[in-house]
Amino acid sequence: MSALTVAAPAKLNLYLHVTGRRPDGYHTLDSLVAFAGIQDMIRVEESRGLTLDIEGPFKDDVPHGEENIVLQAALALREKLEAPMGAKITLVKRLPVASGLGGGSADAAATLSALMQLWKDAPADDELMALALKLGADVPVCLAGQACFVGGIGEELTPAPKLPESWVVLVNPGVPLSTPTVFAAREGDFSRPNRFDYAPADGAELAAILAERTNDLHVSALTMAPVIGDVLKALKDRPGCRLARMSGSGATCFALFDTADAAIQTTMALDKDHPGWWVKTGSLICDTGTLSRPAP
Ligand code: C5P
Structure with missing residues (x-):
């Protein structure tokens, strides 16, 4: 294979409980993570050197040199595989x-x-996951590509029960939030883990389960970006909205709908009413297929 493209779908924290704080400052979590069919793209081609080109609407918001996490990932993998392999990498940056x-x-x-x-080589599973975690706490779940309960700081992955077919509207009001700052500003007691072990029958049941859980970073993110309150209200007011919640450390919020039509109507309405907001529709994805092994 001399070139290939892999999708990099948005991660959604359907709920996110902060369960503790480690001595190194990282927080332990209990979170249900799934994905949305709204994505960046990574294309790789055979090449002698290791280079990165960036395209897409948010290309100017990410570093173009070795600080870019894409090049960090490529360099870390190449080092682990102990071979001087190259690639021409293109990132299409569509996610804020x-x-x-x-x-x-x-x-x-x-x-x-x-x-x-591309390189037809891979580290052992445990080494690959350790490398992923070093790149960022959310990289292991993105690599696994499965709807999972996530524990530890992001390294403990437990496959989630089957989730009902749903449609997602994502709304970002254009205020970047720093993850460490939002975590650091969180106040109050730690939450308990609150997993469930059965498959919700439909969107209503999934929404009821999620409504009993929270995003524990909501309050601190809202303090830094009060517009999150406006986003959630605009989503909750829409016909067919089962649940509206902030994802991760914000400021993007998601809403769940049973039908594509309700999600698309919401996207069109919010686009019209709030031209400065980034509003997108996609399906809820429980298996992204990201973790492909090299062909034998
Ligand atoms: O690992 P990542 O680079 O995504 O995390 C960015 C920052 O977010 C960390 O340095 C830490 O301050 C905070 N964080 C945390 N607990 C997590 C994940 C991230 O405190 N589980």
Whole structure:
């Protein structure tokens, strides 16, 4: 294979409980993570050197040099594989940056997957996951690409029960939020883990389960970006909205709908009423197919 493309879908924290704080400052979580069919793209081609080109609407919001997580992922993988392999990598940056959608983590995961296929080589599973976690706390779940309960700081992955078919509207009001700052500003007691072990029958049941849980970063993010309150209100007011919640450390919020039509109507209405907001529709994805092994 001389070139291939791997999607890097947005990550959604359907709920996010902060369960503790480690001595190194990282927080332990209990979160249900799934994905939305709205994505960056990673394309890799055979090449002698290792280079990165960036395209797409948010290309100016990410570093273009070695600080870019895509090149960090490529360099870390190449070092682990101990071979001087190259690639011409292109990132199509369609997801807003610093937005709670794990875009950088998704890009890193898609890069690892694409390069393992291009280079026809891969580290052992545990080494790959350790490398992923070093790149960022959300990279392991993005690499696994499965709807999962996430524990630890992001490294403990437990496959979630089957989730009902749903449609997602994502809204980002254009205010970047720093993940460490939002975590650091969180106040109050830690939450308990609150997993469930059965498949919700439909969107109403999934929404009822999620409504009993929270995003524990909501309050601190809202303090820094009060517009999050306006986004959630605009989503909750829409016909057919089962649940509206902030993802990750914000400021992107998502809403769940049973039908594509209700989601698309919402997207069109919010686009019209709030031209400055980034509003997108996609399906809820429980298996992204990101973790492809090199062909034997
Ligand atoms: O690992 P990542 O680069 O995504 O995390 C960015 C920052 O977010 C960390 O340095 C930490 O301050 C905070 N964080 C945290 N607990 C997590 C994930 C991230 O405190 N589980």
